[in-house]
Amino acid sequence: MRFQVLGPVVAHGEHGLVPLGPARQRTVLAVLLAELGRVVAFDELVGRVWGETPPQRASQTLHSYLSRLRTVLDGAGGAALVRRAHGYLVETDRGVVDLYRFRALSEQARRVDDDERAARLWDEALALWRGAPFADLDSDWLRRVAVGLEGERLAAVLDRTDVLLGRGEHARLLPELTAAVAEHPMDERRAGQLMLALYRCGRQADALARYRLLRQRLVDELGSDPGPALRDLQQQILRQDPQLTLPSTVGTPDASRPPAGRRTRPHRPAQLLADVPSFTGRTTELQRLDDLLPDSAGAPRPVVITAIGGTAGVGKTALAIHWAHRVIDRFPDGQLYVNLHGYDPQQPMPAEDALARFLTALGVTGQNIPLDLDERAARYRSELAGRRMLIVLDNAADVAQVRPLLPGSGSCLVVVTSRDSLAGLVAVHGAVRIDLDLLPSGEAVGLLRRLIGARVDADPASATALAKQCARLPLALRIAAELAVSRPDDTLADLVAELADRQDRLDLLDAGGDQYAAVREVFSWSIQQLPAEAARTFRMLGLHPGPDLEPYAVAALTEAGVDQARRILELLTRAHLVHRTDRGRYGIHDLLRAYATDLATTEENDQRRWEAEVRLRDYYQAAATSAMDTLHPTEAHWRPDRPATTAVLPDLTDPGAASAWLERERFCLVATAAHAAANGSSRYAVDLARVLYRYLSAAHLTEQLAINGHALRAAERAGDLLGTAHALRHLATAYVSSGRYAQATEHGQLARTRFQHAGDPAGEGLTLLALGVAQSRMGNHKQAIDDYREAVTCFGKVGDRLGEASGLANLAVVNAWLARYDEAADNNRQALAIYREVGSRYHEGLTLGNLAEVELRQGDYAAADENLQHALSIVQQLDIPITHASILDGLGRLHIHLRQPETATGYLRQALTLCRTTGERYAQSWTLNSLGEAAQLADRPADAVAHYTEALAIATETGTRPQQARAHAGLGHAHRAQGDTDEAWAHYEQAYAIYSELGMPDAEDIRAAIGRLDGPAGPTLEDA
Structure with a gap:
């Protein structure tokens, strides 16, 4: 007997179709086949057949359907409907159900190395589909399952296409791929396959046009770029990478590279925590989880959310x-893990923060991570599309926290842990829920046996009693076992008696029957065996707001020495009271954290707790200030003074050590600021944000927005005028970096007003610099010049030489755009002299690059080369990617002027890589335009069109008017070189309009270019 569910639900017997009865009866069978091999509870069947509002006699009707189905299946042979204690299941070989046959064939196709064999397997698998799954049935639950199954079919189609492309069948695939992309215009993987097919058919320009079209759609609808895989493919097409050519035409392919046509991903995250040592029991739950992977040859069920509940x-x-480690091989594209801290008393993780971490792990750089939650979720789903990944969402608070983290790809499996039942995931998303109970007594004793050893078998009664005293909770069992191991001379009976006495006394005091009372007493029992300093350290850990910590922070909390703190942490680790999260870093289970917080509240008075929190905050601010003083010493006067602290600080005098410390502590620093803001310490939140400003603004936009959002809200609640001004300024600069110039201007103007009211000229000057950059990038050059000149005046009032130089350097950039080269050079030289006077190497390197830009425009190539080489030597030492990219771009354009396009392209590609690493959108558009100029010089107009088009898309998205005009001008030149006069005229017209509007002299160059267009008379500006 064979069953079909991938289409209308049908059964085929030895003599033809088997009558399965009315639609509701077929729905019952379909549910059982969808859960083949698993007992479906009677109540579950009712809900899945009729939904949330079953008819009054649903139970009797269901019994009738089951009876009839049993008769039908028995008569046809080969399958049986079986009743179990709490439900029903269909017993039959998986190979006779088309769904499981499809999954088995798909997995075989993915595993074989022979493309011809894989293609046959894919064809056989996809031939099993006869339409939409369960097409003839009306069931909300089956419809949700069908959506997931359609995702599996899509993944199969995409994988089959990869195989066929690898076999050289690109020409045959073109109509199919063109139709698929038209139907799914935002699907990046389909678009990549069509681009590759077009390229292999000799249609490079069409392939690049497809990329531009998709990118524009993503920008318009999601506010983001294509993912790294598609960007890499576009770059390969641009440079005509031999790896895109079929191996049969280029000889033996490089063994270190994947075969042409096979999908590759540059980022394969592996974020799972280490497997649990001595894991014992949970056989039934593990089997249920295994059942989510239908059989050893099956593919993972799409978007299955396993809500592992329990106390x-x-x-x-x-x-x-x-379990994740057991099935890790099923997910070759990687694993994502996040602890959502849903029950952390300090700081549950917002979904947008979790998305930012996932996107970073998937290769999306800081400034390319959208700011809006919905946009982040959409980008996340795009990055996961078609990837086979395992995603673990640990300690979720509720459905609202989880829902944005669910992928849209049927190839991903999600495992959620939570104390909440997550009923919404089950009802809406078809999640399978596994509710953990306490360990069965035998498994609890088994865990004790693995941890303690022979003493358990020597006294099984005491071991059983100890397991009961630990409430059969694994966490408590591990703690008790460690205590037993540390006291080898005591019998288990002695330990049981001691703990029983403690719990009896607790019961007398706690008539309320707190469910955690027993286990907390196990914790207490363990902690009281510790030295006093270790016990105090444990309870003080409850005051730490961050996700993890290291010995210096613990030393600050407890006033201990760092070595002493390190020894105590190791002692607490051996006692299973803390655990290692990374080399030299430690975490604490949320139940233990709650217990530690309770202890700190009851055993430390308010004054001691407050002093400990102040010491920790002062430690973080002092260490962060030391790190920033090392990296940016001349900006120290723009930061708050380093707080006095008795805490020992790590050695952060080396730039590498300073950067590494900031990177490790980034999340703890933001969490500390958030905790301070929430508890009335607005000044601390503002000051820490000011300390971290330069570090976060360089590469960590998400954290920059988060910490200053906390600071702003706290300062507004406290009525702190100056604090709100600083937070608004930092938010303005973050919006500038992300290309959101209107928001930057709004926040900057508010900040400026507050600095004026507070009488802080330096703060006003810094804000005017940010406002000027926003205006300059939008093309409002006159306003930018006014802002920069006012900034210089503000800095002059307080004798801030670094600020004056920054105003002059920024003024130079705008003057250069307006072809006021003498003024620009003078501005740059004044700024350079001040930077050297105050010793700011970072600003010196930046300004040397800006001066070289002026010299390039003046035709003084020797001077430009000298200044660029000097700047390069500085920025390479400082490891500042975006400034490094700017200098490399300058070197690239120098070699364009020297008519050396290949050398220029080498520099510019390095620059673009750095720009994309930092995610700085403005810099990307600039360098892409430069690459277009190099390609044009090398007589590669198609490549030039691709670079200019991408630059134009970014500049349009961010509102960067000068780069829009530059891209339009470049496109005009490139289309003219290709003989496309009409297209050239259209772009020249756009460039001329923008340049004229901005008052830039480049407009005259465009007028001249229009005059050189081919044609009987050539279009004129007046014709426009």
Whole structure:
């Protein structure tokens, strides 16, 4: 007997179709086939057949359907409907159900190395589909399952296409791919396959046009660029990478590269925590999880959310991580993990922060991470499209926190752990929920046996009693076992008696029957065996707001020495009271954290707790200030003074050590600021944000926005005028970096007003610099010049030489755009002299690059080369990617002027890589335009068109008017070189209009270019 569910639900017997009865009866069978091999509870069947509002006699009707189906299946042979204690299942070989046959064939196709064999397997698998799954049935639950199955079909189609492309069938695939892309215009993987097919058919320009079209759609609808895989493919097409050519035409391919046509991903995150040592039991739950992967040859069920519920300490995370390691090979594209801290008393993680971390792990750079939650979720789903990944969402608070983190790809599997039932995930997303109970007594004793050893078998009764005293919670069992191991001379009976006495006394005091009372007493029992300093350290850990910590922070909390703190952390680790999260860093289970917080509240008075929190905050601010003083010493007067602290600080005098410390502590610093803001310490939140400004603004836009958002809200609540001004200024600069110039201007103007009211000329000057950059990039050059001149005046009032120089340097950039080269050179030289006077190497390198830009425009190539080489030597030492990119771009354009396009292209590609690493959108558009100029010089107009088009898209998205005009002008030149006069005229017209509007002299160059267009008379500006 064979069953079909990938289409209308049909059964085929030995003599033809088997009558399955009315639609509701077929729905019952379909549900059981969708859950083949698993017992479906009677109540579940009712809900899945009729939905949330079953008819009054649904139970009797369901019994009738089941009886009839049993008779039908028995009569046809080969399958049986079986009743179990709490439900029903269909017993049959998986190979007779088309769904499971499809999955088995798909997995075989993915595993074989022979493309011809893989193609046959894919064809056989996809031939099983006869339309939409369960097409003839009306069931909300089956419709949700069908959506996931359609995702599996899509993944199969895409994988089959990769195989066929690898076999050289690109010409045959073109109509199919063109239709698929038209139907799914935002699907990046389909677009990449069509681009590759077009390129292999000799249609490079069409392939690049497809990329431009998709990119524009993504920008318009999601506010983001294509993912790294598609960007890489576009670059390969631009440079006609031999790896895109079929191996049979280029000889033996490089063994270090994937075969042509096979999908590759530059980022394969592997974020799972280490597997749990001595994991014991949970056999039934592990089997249920295994059932989500239908069989050893099956593919993962699409977008399955396994909500592993259960009380604190019951082993939810341990089960999820242990099982994830068991099936890790099924997910070759990687694993994502995040602890959502849903029950952390300090700081549950917002979904947008989790998305930012996931996007970073998937290769999306800081400034390319959207700011809006919905946009981030959309970008996340785009990055996961078609990828086979395992995603673990640990300690979720509720459905609202989880829902934005669900992928849209049927190839991904999600495991969620939570104390909440997450009913919404089950009802709306078809999640399978596994509710963990306490460990069965035998498994609890088994865990004790693995951890303690022979003493358990020597006294099984005491071991059983100890397991009961630990409430059979794995966390408590591990702690008790460690205590037993540390006291080898005591019998288990002695330990049981001691703990029983403690719990009896607790019961007398706690008539309320707190469900955690027993396990907390296990914690207490363990902690009281510790030295006093270790016990105090443990309870002080409850005051730390960050996701993890290191010995210096612990030393600050407890006033201990760093070595002493390190020894205590190791002692607490051996006692299973903390755990290592990374080399030299430690975390604490949320139940233990809550217990530590309770201890700190009851055993430390308000004054001691307050002093400890102040010491920790002062430590973080002092260490962060030291790191920033090392990296940017001349900006120290723009930061708050380093607080006095008795805490020992790490050695951060080396730039590498300073950068590494900031990177490791980034999340703790933001969490500390957020905790301070939430608890009335607005000044601390503002000051820490000011300290971290330069570091975060360089590459960590998400954290820059987060910390200053906390600071702004806290300062507004406190009525802190100057604090709100600083937070608004930092937010303005973050919006400038992300290309959101209107928001930058709005926040900057508010900040300026507040600095004026507070009487802070330096703060006003810094704000005017940010406002000027926003105006300059929008092409409002007159306003930018006014802002920069006012900034110089503000800095002059307080004798801030670094600020004056920054105003002059920025003024030079605008004067250069307006072809006021003498003024620009003078501005740059004044700024350079001041930077050297105050010793700011960072600003010196930046200004040497700007001076070289002026010299390039004046035709003094020797001077430009000298200044660029000097600047390069400075920025390479400082490791500042965006400034490094600017200098490389300058060197590239120097070689364009020297008519050396290949050398220029080499510099510019390095620059573009750095720009994309930092995510700085303005710099990307600039360098892409430069690459277009190099390609034009090298007589590669098609490549030039591709670079200019991408530059134009970014500049249009961000509102960067000068770069829009530059891209239009470049496109005009490139289309003219290709003989496309009409297209050239259209772009020249756009360039002329923008340049004229901005008052830039480049407009005259465009007028001249229009006059050189081919044609009987050539279009004129007057014709426009």
